[in-house]
Amino acid sequence: MTKSELIDSIAERTGMTKKDAQAALEATLGAISDELAHGGSVTLTGFGTFKVAKRAARQGINPRTGAPVAIAAARVPRFSAGAVLKGTVNTPVRA
Numbered sequence: 001m002t003k004s005e006l007i008d009s010i011a012e013r014t015g016m017t018k019k020d021a022q023a024a025l026e027a028t029l030g031a032i033s034d035e036l037a038h039g040g041s042v043t044l045t046g047f048g049t050f051k052v053a054k055r056a057a058r059q060g061i062n063p064r065t066g067a068p069v070a071i072a073a074a075r076v077p078r079f080s081a082g083a084v085l086k087g088t089v090n091t092p093v094r095a
Contacts, residue, residue, distance in 0.1 A: 036077055046084035053078045 001009070003025070011021035032042050032050055041051035057073040081089075 039075075044082070046082050048082040048085055049080045051078050051080070052076070 007018055007022045007025055010016065010025060011018045014021065016024065035042050036050060036052050039052055041049055043049045052075050055074045055076050058071050060069045060071045061067070062069050
């Protein structure tokens with residue numbers, strides 16, 4: 001599903017216009033991004049948790065030359081699925 005398809009789905013499910021659904025989605029994604037940028041986490045009960053993890057610096061290898069490359073430490077976003085989402089994904093779909 002693309003972002004455009006997600007906007008269409010939100011509009012259909014809520015009765016919002018596509019423009020309002022897009023604004024709501026953009027606001028939601030912006031709020032999640034802002035919280036993660038400040039090192040926080042966002043928990044959506046039943047759906048999951050977005051959080052920031054620290055990845056340590058490490059040595060990598062350039063696949064083209066085989067030379068060692070230093071990879072810097074970084075903060076990376078992580079998502080942990082909640083119980084309800086896991087159950088929904090694991091429920092068999094009937095055709």
